[in-house]
Amino acid sequence: MLRLHPGTVDYIIIAIYFVVVLGIGFVAKLSIKTDLDFFLSGRSLPAWITGLAFMAANLGALEILGQSANGAQYGVAAVHYYWIGAVPAMVFLGLVMMPFYYGAKVRSVPEYLRLRFGEAAHIFNAATFAIATVLISGVNLFALALIIHLLLGWPVGGSILAAAAIVLVYITLGGLTSAIYNEVLQFFVIIAALLPLTLVALHAAGGWSGVEHRIKELPALGNAGLHAWKGLSTSHPTNPLKSSWIGVVFGLGFVVSFGYWTTNFAEVQRALSAKNLSAARRTPLIAAYPKAFFPFIIILPGLIAVATIHGLGVGKNLSLQYNTAIPHLINQFFPEGMLGIAIVALIAAFMAGVAANVTAFNTVVTYDLIQPYLWKDRDPAFYLRWGRLVTVAGILISIATAFIAKGYSNMMNYIQTLFSIFNVPLFTTFIVAMFWKRATAMGGFLSLVAGTATAYGVNRLAAYHVIFHFGSALSASFWQSIWAFIVGTVVLVVVSLVTKPRPEEELRGLVWGLTRKEERTVDEDPRDRLWWRSPVLLGAVVLVIVLVLNILFI
Amino acid sequence: MSTDPKSRRFSLRSSRTEPMQPTGESDEDEAEAARAANKFDIRRLIGGLFCLYSVILIALGIFGSHHIKNKAAGINVDLWTGLGMLVVGVLMIVWALTRPVMPEPPETRGQGSGRIRRAPAT
Numbered sequence: 001m002l003r004l005h006p007g008t009v010d011y012i013i014i015a016i017y018f019v020v021v022l023g024i025g026f027v028a029k030l031s032i033k034t035d036l037d038f039f040l041s042g043r044s045l046p047a048w049i050t051g052l053a054f055m056a057a058n059l060g061a062l063e064i065l066g067q068s069a070n071g072a073q074y075g076v077a078a079v080h081y082y083w084i085g086a087v088p089a090m091v092f093l094g095l096v097m098m099p100f101y102y103g104a105k106v107r108s109v110p111e112y113l114r115l116r117f118g119e120a121a122h123i124f125n126a127a128t129f130a131i132a133t134v135l136i137s138g139v140n141l142f143a144l145a146l147i148i149h150l151l152l153g154w155p156v157g158g159s160i161l162a163a164a165a166i167v168l169v170y171i172t173l174g175g176l177t178s179a180i181y182n183e184v185l186q187f188f189v190i191i192a193a194l195l196p197l198t199l200v201a202l203h204a205a206g207g208w209s210g211v212e213h214r215i216k217e218l219p220a221l222g223n224a225g226l227h228a229w230k231g232l233s234t235s236h237p238t239n240p241l242k243s244s245w246i247g248v249v250f251g252l253g254f255v256v257s258f259g260y261w262t263t264n265f266a267e268v269q270r271a272l273s274a275k276n277l278s279a280a281r282r283t284p285l286i287a288a289y290p291k292a293f294f295p296f297i298i299i300l301p302g303l304i305a306v307a308t309i310h311g312l313g314v315g316k317n318l319s320l321q322y323n324t325a326i327p328h329l330i331n332q333f334f335p336e337g338m339l340g341i342a343i344v345a346l347i348a349a350f351m352a353g354v355a356a357n358v359t360a361f362n363t364v365v366t367y368d369l370i371q372p373y374l375w376k377d378r379d380p381a382f383y384l385r386w387g388r389l390v391t392v393a394g395i396l397i398s399i400a401t402a403f404i405a406k407g408y409s410n411m412m413n414y415i416q417t418l419f420s421i422f423n424v425p426l427f428t429t430f431i432v433a434m435f436w437k438r439a440t441a442m443g444g445f446l447s448l449v450a451g452t453a454t455a456y457g458v459n460r461l462a463a464y465h466v467i468f469h470f471g472s473a474l475s476a477s478f479w480q481s482i483w484a485f486i487v488g489t490v491v492l493v494v495v496s497l498v499t500k501p502r503p504e505e506e507l508r509g510l511v512w513g514l515t516r517k518e519e520r521t522v523d524e525d526p527r528d529r530l531w532w533r534s535p536v537l538l539g540a541v542v543l544v545i546v547l548v549l550n551i552l553f554i
Numbered sequence: 555m556s557t558d559p560k561s562r563r564f565s566l567r568s569s570r571t572e573p574m575q576p577t578g579e580s581d582e583d584e585a586e587a588a589r590a591a592n593k594f595d596i597r598r599l600i601g602g603l604f605c606l607y608s609v610i611l612i613a614l615g616i617f618g619s620h621h622i623k624n625k626a627a628g629i630n631v632d633l634w635t636g637l638g639m640l641v642v643g644v645l646m647i648v649w650a651l652t653r654p655v656m657p658e659p660p661e662t663r664g665q666g667s668g669r670i671r672r673a674p675a676t
Contacts, residue, residue, distance in 0.1 A: 009614060013607065020603055027594050049596060181596050188600055188642070192607075196626075196635045204627035335625040337614040337632040341607065 002324055004151045004331055006339055013340030017189075017348065021170055024181045028174025035383035038175035039363040040107060040273045047279035047533075049184055051286025054270040056183035059190060060353025061346050062143050062415065064298060069322035071295075071302025072313055075215065075225025076553050078302070079295045083228075083546045084253035086291050089261035090284040091539040097262050098271060100434055102280040104509050107272065109265040109426075110368045116433045116510050117444035124448055125426065126368035129265060130361055132422035134394055137357035138401025139415055144350035145402070151327055151343070160402050163347075167354045168395045172388050176273055176363075179355040183270075186348040187290075193338070193345035194297040197326070200333045201304045214307035220314075221306070228553045251478025255485045259427035260419055266360035278528035278535070285538040292546050305329055354398065362390040417459055417477070424481040425451025428488035436496075437504060437511045443496035451488030458483050597650035604643030611636030 006014075032038050070078035106112045110129060114122035145159035170178045205211050215225050224230060229245075261267060261284070271283035305325035306312050309332075313322045330342045366387045375382070429447050432439050458480040531537065592598070614622055615633025623630045 009610060013610060016603070016606065020599065024599070031594070181599065184596055185600055185603065188604070192604070192635065192639055192642075196631050196638075200626040200629055200631055203629065333626040333631065335614075335618070335622040335632060337611050337618070337622065338626075338635055341611070341635070 002150065002327055002331060003153060004327070004339060004343070006152065006343060007336035009336050010340030010343065013337070014344055014347070017344045018166065020185070021166065021182055021348075021351070024185075025170030025173040025178045028170075028177040028181065031177065032175055032384070034380040035366070035387060036107075036380070037177070038384050038387050039359075039367065040269070041175070041177045041180060043273055044275050045180065045273050045279070047274055047282040047286055049180065050270045050274045050279065050283040052187045052290070053180040053183040054267060054283050055287035055290050056187040056190075056352055057179075057266055057270055057356035059187065059294075059349055060140055060356070061147065061349035062140060062353060064190070064194075064346070064349055065143075065147070065323050065326060067295075067298045068302035068305070068325045071299035072306035072322045072325045073220075073302075075221045075303065076228050076299075077225075078299045079228050079549075079553060080248050080252055082291055082295045082299075083550050084248060085257040086261060087288045087542060087546045088253065089257040090288040090291065091543055092258065093262045093268070093271075094281045094283065094285040094288075094535055095539050097430075097434065098281045098284070099277065100510060100512075101268060102272060102274070102277050107367045108364050109263055109268050110364055112510070113429070113433075113444065114368070114372070116507070117429075117439075118441040121429070121441065121445040121448055122368065123373070124445060126364050128422055128452065130364050130369070132418055133266065133357045133361045133364070134397045135401050135418055136415060137354045137361070137394070137398040138404065139418075140350055140353035140357065141398050142402035144347065144354070147327075147346060147350070150324075151346075157403075160399060163351060163354070164395050164399050164402075167351050167358065168392065171355055171358055171362075171395075172391045175387065176269065176359050179352075179359045180270065180273065182348070182355065183352050186345070186352045189341065189348055190345045191297070193342040194301065194326075196338065197329055197333065197342065198297045198301050198304070201301060201308070201329050204333070205304050205308050211304055211307045215303065218306065225303075228550060230554070247478040247482075251482050255424055255427065255481040256420065256478060258431070259424040259481065259485075263426040263430050264360075264423055265364060266356045269360055269363060276528070278533065281535040282533065282538060285535055285542065288539075288542045289545075292542060292549065301326055301329055354395075358391060358394050358398065361394040362387050365390045365394070420477050420481045420484065421452060421455045421459065424455055424484045425488045428485050429492060432489060432492050433511070435512050437507055438496055438501050439492060440496045440499040440501055442499045443492045443494075446495050447488045447492035450491040451484045454487040455480055455484035592650075592654050595650045595655050597646045601643045601646030601650065604639045604646065608636040608638075608640035608643055611639065 036043065067078060067081060070081065101109070101112060104112060104115060106115065108126075110122055110126040113125050141160055141164060142156075144163050145156045148154050148159040148163075149156045170182065174181075202208065202211070205214070212226060215221050216223050218225065267284075271280045274280040274283050302322070302325045305328055306322075309320075309325075309328050311320050312325065312328070313320065330339065334342055366383055370386055370390075371383060425448055428451050429444050432447075433444060459476075462476045462480065527533075611632045615630050615636055618632060622632060625631070
């Protein structure tokens with residue numbers, strides 16, 4: 001059984017972290033006067049902070065363990081999750097979509113749908129989003145407890161409650177500011193743990209050439225495991241992903257990735273808390289830079305683990321699952337001291353995963369359900385109080401769903417399923433809504449419903465092997481998303497053409513062709529005109545970096 | 555640009571490029587708000603935590619057992635990571651001090667408590 005044995009110093013390091021996290025909550029509370037302070041940090045944060053938080057909100061421990069597992073299982077091809085599956089969508093969000101979100105002064109992603117398509121689409125989206133976030137936060141909570149149980153031997157139930165209590169305290173007190181500060185802190189701690197781990201493990205394995213040599217010998221990966229783009233032909237995919245390039249480029253790269261990064265409010269919320277439009281646009285762009293390089297400290301350790309740890313991923317032994325790649329390396333190489341830092345990194349990442357979802361949940365429930373439909377026009381203190389109440393409720397529901405998630409064997413598949421059902425249909429609706437003024441309220445609403453139903457239907461059919469056979473669970477989630485996208489788009493276009501369009505006057509600022517250039521690029525701070533703060537330049541440079549990285553690992 | 559001190563709390567404008575604007579509050583309040591904002595600067599938090607961790611790691615790397623020093627394939631990983639974190643921590647604090655969130659007023663104007671406050675080293 002894989003078990004870490006932290007020493008006294010490790011526990012001191014962990015205790016210090018908890019003190020800091022709770023301290024942030026108490027101090028952040030002092031700066032909160034209104035609901036906007038609580039939900040969007042008073043729209044006051046500089047771009048580098050929101051950018052790192054944007055990156056870190058996604059960097060839960062599920063991501064760390066799951067992506068290193070993908071590295072171990074699928075080899076170099078796992079980089080598609082970063083270089084195709086994240087960076088282009090982040091650039092698109094910053095350059096193209098952010099002016100509509102931030103420019104329209106919406107406080108949440110569903111609120112944009114309310115302005116664009118009216119109440120039906122808005123309620124449907126706000127409700128499904130609230131359900132999805134609370135389920136995902138429950139999975140994170142459960143995963144945190146599970147990893148603590150496996151690695152440290154603490155009981156699962158007790159760990160769930162303890163972790164939930166800490167998140168509850170710092171979010172209820174400090175709101176989004178607390179969450180973002182912890183995300184930025186966590187970002188640095190994760191690097192402090194994973195960078196030395198990767199370097200040490202790489203050294204022990206005889207450098208990159210040593211890893212390459214061993215991967216080639218592995219029956220599960222072989223030479224194909226060292227290439228991102230080879231063996232992705234449509235007729236006979238030989239890549240470990242068992243997917244064709246269509247699945248990778250359109251499924252992962254376009255539909256899944258754009259759906260996740262551009263419409264998931266847990267991400268977009270970080271950008272909405274930026275201090276002005278320029279900072280909001282730069283938020284995902286700044287996040288794209290670390291994202292482009294994180295495969296080197298997440299996927300690479302997975303590759304090293306599968307190359308050096310005998311029997312990883314073979315057979316049914318729980319402590320040799322792909323998910324344990326990084327814990328194995330930690331166990332093997334980290335002495336007292338670094339072990340504490342590594343445990344802090346994992347715990348911090350899990351708590352951030354819960355916190356990101358809880359902050360998105362409380363905002364959407366308060367601003368998109370309570371304020372417009374239950375109690376309108378109350379004073380800020382009323383909504384602030386509700387925000388805190390909803391936070392408590394959200395965490396209690398997360399705890400309940402965490403105990404449900406306990407019943408599922410494969411968490412990553414569960415999460416992928418949730419994303420493709422709840423996020424993908426949303427992207428379809430958004431992209432058409434922003435670029436086609438003719439799209440109508442009824443079209444928007446029905447396309448959301450149809451897309452969600454399609455994603456769910458294909459998922460069920462594939463799960464029971466009724467009609468589809470996809471090479472792997474990953475490949476299945478790509479295709480499920482592609483179908484949801486196609487059906488959602490067709491429904492939106494057809495319904496819009498037979499229903500009455502809204503007058504153009506009402507859509508100003510919400511649709512691309514109807515927004516004047518000066519409205520899109522309005523700058524509040526002249527210093528944001530500095531050349532190195534130009535969003536277009538930041539976006540272009542990171543795209544070039546990713547292109548070069550893809551060519552290097554082709 | 556907003557002149558409300560709270561809304562500028564997290565911004566990183568330095569005193570060199572953006573002199574502080576009058577807020578209508580008393581000097582005492584302004585100074586208080588500025589000090590609070592600077593104390594809660596995330597760069598100070600990261601810097602402080604990293605410096606603290608680095609001291610622990612470096613101590614283990616120097617005074618630790620043979621096992622601690624050699625577990626990572628012969629590399630003293632506590633020592634090296636500790637040194638790395640120390641550099642990052644110090645850089646964060648230096649950055650926070652040279653470009654504070656809100657400049658604290660350089661001197662006491664009008665009646666105050668009589669204490670002499672100095673501007674932060676820039």
